[in-house]
Amino acid sequence: MKEQVEQVINQIRPILQADGGDIQLVSVDEKTGIVTVTLQGRCGSCPHAQLTLQAVVERKIKELVPGVTAVERA
Numbered sequence: 687m688k689e690q691v692e693q694v695i696n697q698i699r700p701i702l703q704a705d706g707g708d709i710q711l712v713s714v715d716e717k718t719g720i721v722t723v724t725l726q727g728r729c730g731s732c733p734h735a736q737l738t739l740q741a742v743v744e745r746k747i748k749e750l751v752p753g754v755t756a757v758e759r760a
Contacts, residue, residue: 688714690751691721698746702729702738709743712760719755721747735759 691714702709707729712722723743725735732738736759744757 687716687751687753691747691754694747694750695723695743698743701742702727705729707732716753719753721754721757722760723757724760 688711692711695709695711699709702725705728707725707727709729710724710726712724714721723739724730725732725739729735729738739757739759747757748754
């Protein structure tokens, strides 16, 4: 599961980098399906970071990686 999540993050990364941000995978709990990430750069301090996390990151990861139940910020 972790490798699949990393692949999806690598797909999302260019979108965030285009806005001066980035994303880093912190952990994947395969029992609960919870993925933890850190938003960096502009994405880390953006007032819309939670929206980005839910609307872009979480949606894409849940869509492409079976078993992921949630994506949270570290």
